[in-house]
Amino acid sequence: MSSHPIRRRALFQVAGAAAVGAALTPWAGVPAFAANKKLYLDPGHGGTDSGAVGNGLQEKALTLNIALQIRDILLADYSGIDIRMSRTTDATVSLQQRTDDANAWGADIFISVHINSGGGTGFESYRYLTTDSATLALHNAMHSNALAGMRTVAGVTDRGMKTANFHVLRETTMPAILTENMFIDTVADANLLKNAAFLTADARGHAKGIASYLGLPPKSTGYSTIVDNATAGRFTASANWATSTYSTQRYGADYRYANPVLASDAAWFKVNIPAAGNYKVETWYPAVAGYNTATPFVVAAAGGNQTIVVDQSTGGGAWRSLGTFALAAGDYNVVGVSRWTSAAGYVIADAVRVTQV
Ligand SMILES: [Zn+2]
Numbered sequence: 001m002s003s004h005p006i007r008r009r010a011l012f013q014v015a016g017a018a019a020v021g022a023a024l025t026p027w028a029g030v031p032a033f034a035a036n037k038k039l040y041l042d043p044g045h046g047g048t049d050s051g052a053v054g055n056g057l058q059e060k061a062l063t064l065n066i067a068l069q070i071r072d073i074l075l076a077d078y079s080g081i082d083i084r085m086s087r088t089t090d091a092t093v094s095l096q097q098r099t100d101d102a103n104a105w106g107a108d109i110f111i112s113v114h115i116n117s118g119g120g121t122g123f124e125s126y127r128y129l130t131t132d133s134a135t136l137a138l139h140n141a142m143h144s145n146a147l148a149g150m151r152t153v154a155g156v157t158d159r160g161m162k163t164a165n166f167h168v169l170r171e172t173t174m175p176a177i178l179t180e181n182m183f184i185d186t187v188a189d190a191n192l193l194k195n196a197a198f199l200t201a202d203a204r205g206h207a208k209g210i211a212s213y214l215g216l217p218p219k220s221t222g223y224s225t226i227v228d229n230a231t232a233g234r235f236t237a238s239a240n241w242a243t244s245t246y247s248t249q250r251y252g253a254d255y256r257y258a259n260p261v262l263a264s265d266a267a268w269f270k271v272n273i274p275a276a277g278n279y280k281v282e283t284w285y286p287a288v289a290g291y292n293t294a295t296p297f298v299v300a301a302a303g304g305n306q307t308i309v310v311d312q313s314t315g316g317g318a319w320r321s322l323g324t325f326a327l328a329a330g331d332y333n334v335v336g337v338s339r340w341t342s343a344a345g346y347v348i349a350d351a352v353r354v355t356q357v
Pocket residue numbers: 044045051052059114115
């Protein structure tokens with residue numbers, strides 16, 4: 001469980017938002033903050049109620065797996081959301097307890113996750129019999145995104161958007177949707193439900209639907225920078241590194257090259273890393289058949305330099321990932337191209353891109 005929802009509610013108390021639903025009046029000079037959206041997430045069944053069973057699977061375990069992933073994805077990838085769950089373990093919780101809890105908490109939306117049974121295949125989703133426009137909008141967002149998520153892994157039959165007089169749809173006071181994710185008693189569907197990648201894709205689809213309906217801002221660190229060999233003050237190389245425009249795969253006007261030698265004599269790309277954290281580091285170079293097949297790239301990672309060997313005879317003219325590295329904050333030489341390789345052919349220093357992840 002994340003402590004985030006509790007912390008957020010504590011902030012509300014401090015700010016003196018007396019009544020639920022009351023407009024927040026910002027104090028003079030204190031910027032107002034928007035209230036977090038409240039998702040009530042309901043993994044179907046649990047405890048003494050296994051739900052449907054088949055092909056060695058139990059519905060209650062699958063719904064908990066998917067729902068916990070939905071929660072984790074939303075908290076990792078989006079801002080402005082509080083999540084409460086009807087259960088986070090294999091607990092017995094009645095339908096009445098679930099809807100009472102969601103109503104008392106004042107959830108903005110209610111999402112219930114189930115696995116189908118009874119013979120059939122594919123995905124379907126439900127809203128209550130009579131439907132307001134908000135519920136219909138939520139239903140559209142959940143159905144299309146969950147289906148699209150699952151379809152990133154496998155073909156899934158669309159059984160459609162349906163209505164039903166289910167307790168959790170009827171007794172909730174907010175827009176509520178129930179998803180039925182494949183058939184546990186159909187072998188082909190059960191095989192997908194045994195596939196971790198499929199469950200994650202399904203959860204990701206649900207998360208996307210929720211984020212889309214609630215208008216959640218994606219968490220983005222935003223920081224990304226490109227340093228070219230021509231970027232002023234950010235590239236250093238000895239006079240042994242010559243300049244070329246030979247390959248049209250170059251980044252920018254030109255690039256630098258040098259013969260391999262058993263000494264580093266590295267060309268360095270300097271980056272102003274805004275904060276300690278994980279960064280994806282990529283390089284761009286023009287590839288020519290005769291260029292070096294084992295060029296050592298050096299990344300000045302927080303735990304010490306790391307060397308990544310790149311074949312520059314191929315794969316040029318595009319960003320190539322060197323990996324994701326923990327980098328310290330500060331303005332320093334982050335990526336170096338070393339000449340120290342026993343492979344033949346020019347080593348190339350053209351451009352790097354560093355992106356916070
Ligand atoms: Zn069920």
